[in-house]
């Protein structure tokens with residue numbers, strides 16, 4: 507009998523352990539205490555910053571809008587598998603492959619994504635189809651309408667050249683609020699620590715259950731939830 511009860515108790519816990527709970531942080535409902543809001547904004551900035559590649563890249567200019575604004579493609583590094591010597595591909599191609607069939611990296615223009623690049627200095631000598639070379643550009647989190655430049659409506663992501671004096675964290679508080687108001691949300695993994703409701707933070711199930719280690723929190727007494735940040 508005891509075994510059956512314990513099995514019944516353990517089953518929902520196993521199900522719960524699979525899906526990490528998500529709590530919602532609603533920015534519009536923040537009261538006078540802005541401590542948690544600051545913590546959320548810092549985590550969002552860290553999340554957004556982590557997505558940014560901070561190495562210099564080359565950009566092919568699709569269209570120059572003015573001296574500092576360009577529609578561009580980004581040149582990216584791609585991993586390629588070298589043909590094995592003697593295989594059909596290298597015979598057709600007349601050889602020239604790398605021996606051994608390993609991988610190598612090539613820089614290629616990724617024409618599947620268009621960006622709106624804002625440079626930190628004037629470029630009056632770069633024509634359409636040419637390259638802006640060695641630019642460290644980070645995503646601002648904003649989008650632009652290409653209709654301004656091309657007459658054709660399309661929404662593209664904005665990139666801004668990073669300069670030493672402009673290491674401002676993005677999104678700024680204003681950008682963060684504006685993005686939330688327009689419906690954007692962020693999910694921060696393992697952001698919120700809450701007391702385990704099954705064992706009330708004790709880590710065990712109490713004397714009625716022979717002080718068994720709490721299966722919900724693995725005896726820790728607290729659980730981490732993902733945090734959905736929304737307006």
Ligand SMILES: [Zn+2]
Pocket residue numbers: 702703704705706707708709710720721722723724725726727728
């Ligand atoms: Zn617990």
